[in-house]
Amino acid sequence: MPDEADGVTMEELQLATRNHGMPVEALNYPLTPAGLHYLLIHFDIPAVDSQTWRLDVGGRVARPRSLTITDLRARPQMTAAVTMECAGNGRALFHPRPLSQPWLHEAVGTAEWTGTPLAALLEEAGVDDDAVEVVFTGLDRGLDGGIEQQYERALSVADAFRPEVLLAYQMNGQPLLPQHGAPLRLVTPGWYGMTNVKWLAAITVLDEPFAGYQQQQVYRLRRDSEDPGVPVSRMRPRALMVPPGIPDFYTRRRLVPEGRHTLTGRAWSGWGDIASVGVSVDDGRNWEHARVEPRDLGPWAWQAWTFEWEPSGPGEYLLSCQAQDAAGNSQAGEPESPGWNVGGYANPAPQRVPVTVVVAG
């Protein structure tokens, strides 16, 4: 992978050293352990006092409410395993490279989120008949595109009422960590990370489309600066593999002994089940089918896959993998593939793992 796009800027490096990727070998864990889940913090991690914190539900509702974390914990509880991926995953592999957080492939993680369903809360507040969208406001504050703002994203009323959407206060059975949005965050299974607003402070029902910066200016697939583009929403299919063998520290090139290897990985899509995973050992010239395991973490988490590989002999190999979902979306470059876009979102480029196979000894 190196040599393709040298010249990462110091601004990008500043973002890369403060945001966290999931080291790809952590695909070994069905649920990503605390501290290995990817993290994208737009501004700073805010210091929130959960004792004085309130969630305000308002706007076009009949019964505005202000809830404490104790109120929320007393409500009906649900838990779901959810694979979450940053919309910018793969950005640094686009040419030219859009300047923002320079992810390669590692902006993903799967956690078991526990919280209370959003739908029931909206139901109780009584959403007006003319409501169109629901805005989620975080406590993280900063500038983006020259505009001072709190981080805010909206869902359509229909999406906000989906039964899987939850207000989460636990992650993998532990209280939410500060960097994951404590005391409360939105979790919208199937969607890219930008929708899952952290440090949630307010839920506001609108009778018109939300015009906020993070909704209208960014997180859209735009061909050029004139193109209004279409919003980024659910995660496109992606497969990743656990790199086999052992790595070189600096280049990450893998050293693998001759013989039979079981390649393993995980694949996901926000649009439905994974229908197939293709594996190539010759830099994408030929593809074979991996064995995709049935879901064991519920409908919103990644699925494991395995592929038996016996290299024809010592030498250099370039392994890659790509996924297709049951809804017909494919990571392979079909015509409707989003391809390059101004913001660098949803790059379908397959992970490439350079491997040197050596005589076993």
Add this chain to the structure above:
Amino acid sequence: MPDEADGVTMEELQLATRNHGMPVEALNYPLTPAGLHYLLIHFDIPAVDSQTWRLDVGGRVARPRSLTITDLRARPQMTAAVTMECAGNGRALFHPRPLSQPWLHEAVGTAEWTGTPLAALLEEAGVDDDAVEVVFTGLDRGLDGGIEQQYERALSVADAFRPEVLLAYQMNGQPLLPQHGAPLRLVTPGWYGMTNVKWLAAITVLDEPFAGYQQQQVYRLRRDSEDPGVPVSRMRPRALMVPPGIPDFYTRRRLVPEGRHTLTGRAWSGWGDIASVGVSVDDGRNWEHARVEPRDLGPWAWQAWTFEWEPSGPGEYLLSCQAQDAAGNSQAGEPESPGWNVGGYANPAPQRVPVTVVVAG
């Protein structure tokens, strides 16, 4: 800080996206929460089964031993708050920039480590009179400098017997996370991170100096490739500040309203107490003393500092800070400062925080 050293390579970016820095605003926490402590994984995070795992104590000892994690947990327990910093912290600010993990300032964290003292274990094993060094072998395996290896580092017998050195199985009261070395790691308070071997599998007493790659080839301050250099050991003094105000997403430049501000931060040294912290608001032309708080986390953790700042008016400021310890080591450039070195270790360059002060409103 940007504009000084553009051109980070894709190999460096691969390391930056998988290793984790502590976002600097996490200086707000006396103990770094799980998942925000810095992480430098040389090879891959190994999958270790704690049920079959053993710690082997051998080499020049009278009574070699093999211990289970249950054996270790049954031994005398101690807990210490320890500030740990990567020896490569600041590397990407050197000119020219040594090619490795490209840290800026964020490779640090403070945790409360719980485990059992190493000295008593060595005592029971009976270290031979001719013993010189003690080697710690991790289960992480890979290539570095063209050499296939498990990660290994040594301490002198005298350093290994120091009472604060511990074999840790808990971090902040929780079982050690996989990425921090589960089920057991070495913690050597005061030293840079490379000494704190993770996924510890063996402790081997030698009657000669350890010649391993991580001891003899790297982690040395070398002026050039001919210079054998001197080993990196304890942490040099460093001060960091919580950037005031709010950030711009991409540039991280801060926006701060006019008026009085209390700047806060933390400072540490592996050589003793922090004697003073200097703060500059004009890019290092003038320095004033910060107020350094007494230790409240014991002898091995960072100390808080505060500085009252009232900008003279709206405009651009460049804030920085630097520390001096009671042993006479200074972050400011004195003649014996290590300065540039081949491996890019222990860069004393102060953190620089560009700030725009605006009319409050």
